[in-house]
Amino acid sequence: DAGVIQSPRHEVTEMGQEVTLRCKLISGHNSLFWYRQTMMRGLELLIYFNNNVPIDDSGMPEDRFSAKMPNASFSTLKIQPSEPRDSAVYFCASSLTQLSTDTQYFGPGTRLTVL
Amino acid sequence: QKEVEQDPGPLSVPEGAIVSLNCTYSNSAFQYFMWYRQYSRKGPELLMYTYSSGNKEDGRFTAQVDKSSKYISLFIRDSQPSDSATYLCAIWGAQKLVFGQGTRLTINP
Numbered sequence: 001d002a003g004v005i006q007s008p009r010h011e012v013t014e015m016g017q018e019v020t021l022r023c024k025l026i027s028g029h030n031s032l033f034w035y036r037q038t039m040m041r042g043l044e045l046l047i048y049f050n051n052n053v054p055i056d057d058s059g060m061p062e063d064r065f066s067a068k069m070p071n072a073s074f075s076t077l078k079i080q081p082s083e084p085r086d087s088a089v090y091f092c093a094s095s096l097t098q099l100s101t102d103t104q105y106f107g108p109g110t111r112l113t114v115l
Numbered sequence: 116q117k118e119v120e121q122d123p124g125p126l127s128v129p130e131g132a133i134v135s136l137n138c139t140y141s142n143s144a145f146q147y148f149m150w151y152r153q154y155s156r157k158g159p160e161l162l163m164y165t166y167s168s169g170n171k172e173d174g175r176f177t178a179q180v181d182k183s184s185k186y187i188s189l190f191i192r193d194s195q196p197s198d199s200a201t202y203l204c205a206i207w208g209a210q211k212l213v214f215g216q217g218t219r220l221t222i223n224p
Contacts, residue, residue, distance in 0.1 A: 004158070033212075042216040043159070043203060056211060091158050100147045100207035106158030 004094050004107035012113045018080040021110045023092035025073050031098040032075050034067055035091040049075065050098045082114045116141055119206050121215030129223050134191040138204035138215045141185065147207035148180050150189045153217065154200045194222045
């Protein structure tokens with residue numbers, strides 16, 4: 001299995017532009033988590049889905065952020081418009097279920113820089 | 116107060132030393148405790164998992180949980196340069212994982 005796949009690996013954009021980050025889950029996994037990591041705030045959960053349904057989006061910082069799961073194996077995180085403070089590494093992770101006992105497997109991350 | 120507190124370090128020790136990494140948490144309802152390891156430019160990966168007070172060993176790694184003090188630790192024995200990474204504690208609470216800040220560890224040959 002290839003593991004969780006994220007694209008792009010690096011993204012540099014200008015303030016105000018739309019950014020779309022993509023994630024492909026491990027086959028057979030039903031839960032998908034989006035995290036953001038910065039030096040100041042560490043690793044923060046933004047939103048998670050179970051069986052394609054958003055369960056908890058309380059970590060989404062603002063309305064500029066939106067996430068979708070159009071099918072069981074793929075998700076997008078969109079930022080529109082982007083701002084410099086959005087610069088961070090964005091990870092998605094998948095697990096078999098949303099239960100605490102199921103390991104979350106992280107992708108390699110997308111390093112976003114907003115100028 | 117953050118739900119999970121972890122000293123970000125950095126921590127630098129010589130090869131072969133015993134390393135102690137620690138986290139405190141605020142919610143006594145938290146039940147499941149994990150340690151993730153993150154190499155530079157990579158995603159975190161689960162290292163150890165425990166849900167009870169006491170010690171759990173896996174090779175050179177020992178995870179310790181003290182629920183009465185709301186304190187968790189990760190010990191690394193005979194540390195190796197390949198152990199150099201950021202170590203994040205993670206605690207399952209309120210239906211989600213809450214991560215500590217992460218401690219950057221360097222093992223010097």
